[in-house]
Amino acid sequence: MQFTVRDRQPDNLGYLFALLASLLFGLNGSTTKVIVEAGISPAQLTFFRVTVIAMMAGLTLLLTNTAAFRINRRQAFVMAVLGVGGVALVQWFYALAISLLPVGIALMFEYSGVLLVALAARFIFKEKVKARIWFAIAAVLAGMGIVAQIWASPLPAAGVLAGVLAAVCLSVYFIVGERQVASTSPLAVSFWSMLFASAFWLVFSGWWQVDASVFAEQTGLGGNLEPLALPLWVVLLWNGVFGSFAPYVLSYMALARLTATAAGVVSASEVIFAFVFAFLWLNETLDAVQMLGAAIVLAGIVVAQTARANKAVDLDLASRDIAIAARRSR
Numbered sequence: 529m530q531f532t533v534r535d536r537q538p539d540n541l542g543y544l545f546a547l548l549a550s551l552l553f554g555l556n557g558s559t560t561k562v563i564v565e566a567g568i569s570p571a572q573l574t575f576f577r578v579t580v581i582a583m584m585a586g587l588t589l590l591l592t593n594t595a596a597f598r599i600n601r602r603q604a605f606v607m608a609v610l611g612v613g614g615v616a617l618v619q620w621f622y623a624l625a626i627s628l629l630p631v632g633i634a635l636m637f638e639y640s641g642v643l644l645v646a647l648a649a650r651f652i653f654k655e656k657v658k659a660r661i662w663f664a665i666a667a668v669l670a671g672m673g674i675v676a677q678i679w680a681s682p683l684p685a686a687g688v689l690a691g692v693l694a695a696v697c698l699s700v701y702f703i704v705g706e707r708q709v710a711s712t713s714p715l716a717v718s719f720w721s722m723l724f725a726s727a728f729w730l731v732f733s734g735w736w737q738v739d740a741s742v743f744a745e746q747t748g749l750g751g752n753l754e755p756l757a758l759p760l761w762v763v764l765l766w767n768g769v770f771g772s773f774a775p776y777v778l779s780y781m782a783l784a785r786l787t788a789t790a791a792g793v794v795s796a797s798e799v800i801f802a803f804v805f806a807f808l809w810l811n812e813t814l815d816a817v818q819m820l821g822a823a824i825v826l827a828g829i830v831v832a833q834t835a836r837a838n839k840a841v842d843l844d845l846a847s848r849d850i851a852i853a854a855r856r857s858r
Contacts, residue, residue, distance in 0.1 A: 542785025546794035549778035554801025556771030557631040558751075558809045560623055563767060566747045566760055570623030572738055573767070575729035577619060578611075578722045580768030581776055585719035596716035603712075603720075610708060610717070611724025614701030619725075621694035628687030630812040632803035633675055636825050637691025639799050640668050641698035643832045648703055661835040667828030674821025675814070702791070706783050714780030722776070751810035796829045 563573055589596045599607065618638070625634035643665055650657035676683045708717045729735075743764070746757040782791045803822070806812040814822065 539785040542782050542790070543794055545778045546782035546786065546791050547797060549775040549782060550795050550798035551801050552770060552775035552778070554635075554798045555805050556767060556775070557626060557635055557802040558805045559763065559767050559771050561626050561631055561806075561810065562747065562750055563760070563763055564623060564627045565750070566745075566763075567742060568738065568760075568764075569734065570620055570627060571729060571733040572735050573623055573764075574616065574619040575726065575733035575735050576764060577768055577772040578615060578725040578729065581773045582719060582722035582726050584769070584773045585715055585722060585777070589715060589719055593713060593716070596713060596719065599720065606704065606708065607717070607720035608724045610701070610704040611721040612728050613697055614704055615721050616725035616728045618694050618697035618701055620729075621690045621697060625687050625690035625694060628684050629691065630814075631806035631810065632799065632812065632814070632822070633683070633818075634687065634691050634694075635799050635802040636675060636822055637672065637688065638694035638698055639796055639829055640672060640692075640825065641695030642702065642796065642829050643668055644696065644699035645702045646832045646835050648699065658835040660831050664828045664832035664835060667831065668825050671821045671824030671826075671828060674824065675818045676821075677818065702783075705780065706787065706791075714784050715777060717780050718773075718777050749809070751812075753809055793830050793834065796826060799826060799829075 560573065564570060568576075622634065622638055625637065628634075629637075643661075646657055646661050646664070649655040650661065676688055705717065705721075708721075743759065743761040745760055747760045747763055748754055749756045749758065749763075779791070779795065782794070786794075799822070803812075803814070
């Protein structure tokens with residue numbers, strides 16, 4: 529017995545999961561910037577984040593679903609692609625972009641990656657994609673050009689490039705992640721993808737160069753929170769648990785209930801949350817022209833996601849039961 533994603537009815541809980549994930553990710557942009565400015569490199573921070581997620585997901589699976597630890601060689605390869613291409617690199621490029629650009633602008637560049645999801649659906653997976661995708665592409669490119677103010681070049685080219693590369697990696701996360709949560713539990717996908725991401729950055733992050741004493745140092749929160757200071761390890765712990773583990777699991781749970789299209793549309797609200805938190809916390813602002821550009825980009829992202837036909841991977845009844853059991857175990 530089989531059913532397809534088109535058989536799913538609108539799932540309010542899935543939308544709630546996606547919105548909560550976006551809220552936490554949006555807040556975490558400002559947290560990430562504070563940590564990077566405290567002296568932790570984007571690669572070292574990424575290694576810390578994915579390792580915390582892998583450990584927490586693994587512990588939860590150990591208590592609730594030990595079968596998730598058994599995967600075959602093909603599954604391991606796909607999880608490695610998701611972990612490195614869709615998690616390890618997207619977090620690193622995003623952290624790098626944040627270190628060079630305002631938080632909201634960096635995230636806006638990253639989320640233009642949802643255009644690639646629709647294009648991949650059309651040209652790689654041969655799904656029907658509505659003609660509005662071309663309008664969406666034009667809107668996103670024009671909007672990003674306005675935000676970046678390419679006529680004046682006020683943004684560093686390295687930051688813009690990092691944001692664009694984060695967009696490419698984000699499309700891998702949505703495309704591969706959608707297909708993986710269709711056949712196993714969201715928590716298992718979190719564990720394996722983060723484990724491979726952690727293994728990647730274990731080699732390349734230079735984590736051994738961090739002086740252990742820095743974790744106990746008081747870190748100013750900057751901006752409107754400048755009078756407040758916390759030990760760096762507390763800020764890192766928040767970043768790992770509430771800025772990484774919780775929103776990633778929520779986003780995978782959303783993908784288990786929604787198509788990548790629907791999840792991507794809701795997830796675009798992360799850009800709005802990032803702008804709001806960066807303004808309230810870090811005093812980062814846009815001028816009127818840049819705000820117009822950001823609005824055009826967001827409109828293009830939503831149009832791009834709705835251009836994708838509501839068609840995706842077939843799910844068999846056993847896979848559906850696995851997903852239901854995983855949701856019950858949370």
